[in-house]
Ligand code: G
Ligand code: G
Ligand code: MN
């Protein structure tokens with residue numbers, strides 16, 4: 533349909549923009565960074581969410597230049613946040629999370645593009661976290677993991693996104709170069725009722741303890757209430773993201789939030 537014909541030129545026309553959703557430390561409530569979430573301001577349809585065009589971008593190959601653009605914009609934004617606060621020390625390590633599509637993983641330029649962007653912007657690799665979905669790494673062979681390993685060795689964090697959505701092979705975690713698990717929103721939703729489902733509590737408790745024993749940090753998504761945040765904090769989760777803290781928004785908003793907590 534119409535989106536398919538408009539997509540290839542949307543990047544050149546400057547129709548994409550990025551919103552940022554804060555990542556909050558559950559222990560002290562401080563903002564530790566943000567996830568970059570791309571949107572398309574379509575001239576006729578208005579703002580389109582990534583679910584509407586990422587699959588199309590993957591299908592047409594636009595995802596590679598689009599993904600590179602998102603990465604560069606996001607890393608530049610991270611540097612701008614740091615500069616306005618007089619460097620990393622003022623705010624602590626404010627970090628940027630960027631989603632990677634499976635197509636980007638198999639693209640041979642990924643490592644070099646990332647290195648170039650970090651060098652051009654002067655941002656340290658450990659300020660960047662790349663999010664890869666669990667399903668993208670199912671049955672991943674060494675060729676697929678090699679670029680992620682290279683990036684991890686440089687100090688870039690790799691997060692396993694949407695973790696626990698049914699494909700999990702916990703034993704497999706050991707061979708993946710990941711340092712963060714992003715627990716899927718469905719776990720957070722099951723903490724809505726009080727008392728929460730005891731089986732779900734046990735599952736999250738188990739995932740957190742396994743993750744920590746493998747030296748992985750746990751981020752939870754979709755936190756909409758203070759009760760959920762408290763429950764997930766008690767269960768040992770490290771970082772949280774969700775409407776309770778902030779919806780995805782313009783970069784200035786993260787700036788304000790971070791300032792309040794600084
Ligand atoms: O907030 P939201 O509707 O933006 O996100 C929907 C989905 O789109 C999420 O699963 C998110 O991971 C994905 N997404 C958002 N931005 C990007 C991006 O820049 N690249 C890729 N590959 N996926 C993204
Ligand atoms: O990368 P990922 O699939 O996790 O992208 C996050 C998605 O979750 C985005 O679509 C974002 O808008 C959405 N989201 C972020 N916070 C919340 C929340 O608190 N509740 C719900 N229902 N969705 C959220
Ligand atoms: Mn994500």
Ligand code: NA
Nearest residue numbers: 693694716753
């Ligand atoms: Na997710």
